Amino acid sequence: MNEFQAILVEVIFFAARFAVPALVIYIIAHVLHSHIAQEAEENEPGPVL
Numbered sequence: 274m275n276e277f278q279a280i281l282v283e284v285i286f287f288a289a290r291f292a293v294p295a296l297v298i299y300i301i302a303h304v305l306h307s308h309i310a311q312e313a314e315e316n317e318p319g320p321v322l
Contacts, residue, residue: 274282
């Protein structure tokens with residue numbers, strides 16, 4: 274393994290260490306946000322006729 278490959282592996286591991294948890298947090302936040310928005314929409318009273 275040459276120096277470039279070693280640096281590339283380190284960069285990939287470093288990026289994965291932060292990118293994967295950030296992606297998981299983003300997905301959880303997106304799911305929670307859509308779930309809360311859906312509940313709020315269901316709890317709104319209908320139009321008064």
